[in-house]
Amino acid sequence: MRDGTATRNKINRVAMELFAEKGVTETTTKDMAAGAGIAEGTIYRHYKSKDELVRKLFLSLYEEQGSSLLEIASSEEDLKQKIADMIARFCQLFAEDKALFTFLLLTQHGQLKQVPDDMITPVVVLRDLIAQGQNAGAIKQGDPDLMAAMVLGVVVQPAVFHVYGRLTQDYKSFTQDLTEAAWGVLGLN
Amino acid sequence: MRDGTATRNKINRVAMELFAEKGVTETTTKDMAAGAGIAEGTIYRHYKSKDELVRKLFLSLYEEQGSSLLEIASSEEDLKQKIADMIARFCQLFAEDKALFTFLLLTQHGQLKQVPDDMITPVVVLRDLIAQGQNAGAIKQGDPDLMAAMVLGVVVQPAVFHVYGRLTQDYKSFTQDLTEAAWGVLGLN
DNA sequence: ATCTATTGTGATTAAGCACTCACTATACTC
DNA sequence: GAGTATAGTGAGTGCTTAATCACAATAGAT
Secondary structure, X not given: OOOOHHHHHHHHHHHHHHHHXXXXXXXXXXXXXXXXXXXXXXXXHHXXXXXXXXXXXXXXXXXXXXXXXXXXXXXXXOHHHHHHHHHHHHHHHHXXXXXXXXXXXXXXXXXXXXXXXXXXXXXXXXXXXXXXXHHOXXXXXXXXXXXXXXXXXXXXXXXXXXXXXXXXXOHHHHHHHHHHHHHHHHOOO | OOOOHHHHHHHHHHHHHHHHHHOOOOOOHHHHHHHHOOOHHHHHHHOOOHHXXXXXXXXXXXXXXXXXXXXXXXXXXXXXXXXXXXXXXXXXXXXXXXXXXXXXXXXXXHOOOOOOOOOOOHHHHHHHHHHHHHHOOOOOOOOHHHHHHHHHHHHHHHHHHHHOOOOXXXXXXXXXXXXXXXXXXXXXX
């Protein structure tokens, strides 16, 4: 037992789930320890502070998702299909790991403070893709940052409502509708 | 000094601003008292607990906004114009009182727990309007709850980014773009 | 002017929190 | 098997927090 990565992974997983469920501040180190089946002190063998835990956990997961979207964006598909693929990716993530999705949503509203400016985030990937499509004349004109935000909203807002039980249908079955809506926003019809 | 409504209003305003700025849990009763220029104990003359303060404040403001949208929805305008008016209302609210808007956004992500099911909320108003438009054949088919969520996302997500400095332009100037995007989502072209 | 109900005060309290530390358990090295 | 570095423990610490309460100030009623 020299390597504590198993424990660390357990901490990460439990922390993510609890954060997604009740928010960062409402989740205590005691909760995490209990959930992971370890002593409270053990958390501090892996992280200097709760704050560091939150930051590192968030950054690693966020980056992971960002680069997964980047892959789609730089594929050989055509533009419409890329948008569709990205949204399908969102829906799949949400369907398969709601806790992860919800945790990542915590960026919003400052539960988790600012994302570093140079980071590859979903919005940034989307924005670049939109700007590119505008240059090619496929997407209608307008501030690409704003359009990226709107497209993200089309996908994220239903997800939020889904989490809170206002949309009961399986989220994955929304994929087609969300995609068409996103196309509608971008004038990609 | 029989009537403490002046004090109560001061508490409400300061609380809302602090909640919007740093979140509910991060705002202490001490912060609120300091901001309102009163003693901590005074808060408890007006509210049984911090939790009650949060709940009552949120519900009253949320309802206020909901009925303001309801007014627009039941006006004599045509459908497209109603959607435009609602979005204009959002943009105006955001431009004029960002703290209020941001506080209302806290509903999302469970910072403020569930809204009572029978409450008139922006989504509900929007959903009914959409269902109505679908019956009249003006809006394309699809789950009206989902469509309402998407339309809301188009407006709210940019607002969130605006708060966190990712969109620097004056939010009001987005009105036209947001409206067109919402029309796009609903197939109202 | 006196009485009374309401509003405001702030030191105090009890609970909960993140974090520490002296200690134990484990597993790799030689 | 002795030595050592790492991982895990959990009672304990000091601080912050929401909430209380005995008291003071105020304003309307009589």
